[in-house]
Amino acid sequence: MYWTAFDPRAALIGGMLIGLAAVMLFLRIGRIAGVSGILGNALTGAAADRPWRIAFLAGIVLGAYAMARSIGGFTPIFSPGPFGDWPQLVAAGLLVGFGTRLGAGCTSGHGICGLARFSKRSLVATLLFMASAIVTVFVLRHVIGA
């Protein structure tokens, strides 16, 4: 089971590609590669910036598909928790969508771009969403699911 086993090389190289993508976008068009901000602003932001935002988002879908095809055998696996399959996914999606817009960033914007430019706001945000996610998983798996 390649994809669930710990593979340090894939994680490190994959992470470097994520960092490279952020640098490319910043170096070329001067924008921060924060996916939540780019998606949110593609929906409700300035019309003039909509084309590049949509191009970037479409690129993510294409790049993921191409990588998955070239590696082979990749299927994301969801494990429904104690609340069942779709109610948990819907609740999670709503919280991720609302939270990332309220907190002005997600794992890419705060976690990679923000930390890379030593933003104190991004450091605080990253520590908080990591801590909150860790507590949530603990409660789901070891308190409710125990």
Next chain:
Amino acid sequence: MLRLISALVAGVVLGAGLVLSGMANPQKVLAFLDLASFAQGGWDPSLALVMAGGLLVAVPGFAYARSRGKPALADSFDLPSATAIDGRLVLGSLVFGIGWGLAGICPGPALAILSLDGHQAFTFFGAMVAGMLIFHLWSRRA
């Protein structure tokens, strides 16, 4: 046009990186977030390496970009202007973390898995977009 191609290429690299790194696999993300599994030997440290790999490239990359003064295809770098650590940042990050912990999916991977997974990816993506739109309506009111 060049701007569009640059954005598209950066997106492609990001999507490829998300899949290769395992970030687009919710099971792997949750295995990292499950710190308590460390005691049972089941903890997966991958995500820390993903972050390390990302910063290994992004820290010097951003420093180099800023040393050039301006981006290749725009007049200036568009950086966030906010500097204060306010209630919105704190609350938003905490709420995001709860959602991330519930499904193991954050916004980048939510897009990356659209073509790789069946209805579950679309269910999550639709709900995430709804959450963003709810925020938009709510923040215009507030």
